[in-house]
Amino acid sequence: MIMTQRLTDEEKLTLKTGAFGAVLMVSNAEPGLLAVFRESFAASGAISGASGVVREALTSGPLPKLPRDSALEIESVVLPALRRALGILTEKAPQDVGVYREVVLAAADRTARAHRGVSPAEAEAIDRIRDVLGESS
Template identity: 30%
Template sequence: MSITITLTDQDKATLRTAAYGAVSLIAAADATGTPHKAATNGSNALYAATGLVGHVLAAKSKDIKLKGKNVAELADQVLPALTAAMGLLGQQDPAEAENFRSTVLVAIDAASRTHQSQPSPTVVAMISKITGALYAV
């Protein structure tokens, strides 16, 4: 039995904003001077996603609107989008919601591995906030 998920353009924008925004939060929290490497690693992980989530994240789109002058303003957009994405996917297909959660967790892990040492305390704190938003539903 195959489940068909119907996502509106706004739903897809929410998923992309949430996923790419999570990577942006990790990059912004990386105070060691390699945010571009964090963003690249995380984005590559998102681009490698499979299933419906993979198709949505890989689509060429200009609907990701991440605005903010600081990390707090970015988090104000991204964290609710993560929770909303989990909610909208969970209503239609819990397995695809888990795919989204897993994809974002892999991406933020990849983004946080820009150094050979452990991630900084600020990055670890941001990972915790992102994880909390993913499990808030």
């Protein structure tokens, strides 16, 4: 039986930074004011569908502070957060690593599809996220 250890507030924020940041990366790849609302709504459905430790981390506590100035700055925060999140889950809740991967990728995909389908820039952002999460296309 796999035991789950409680996550600290800082660890929960790391999971949230990776997940919400992945959505921001995809949304920022093809910016547009109307698109932001549709994309946020679409991503929230994937995030609310999480379970276990992942659900607790993503639906409680404060929202992460994410950069908004440039795609490179966003990526420089988000991709390391995704790596750290996987490490945290591997150590403390290994049964939830797959849940986290699925939720992040589903949220990123729903974000891209929410407004006029997946653009090449959005597909590239999702591929970078998928690479960090260790998922093949």
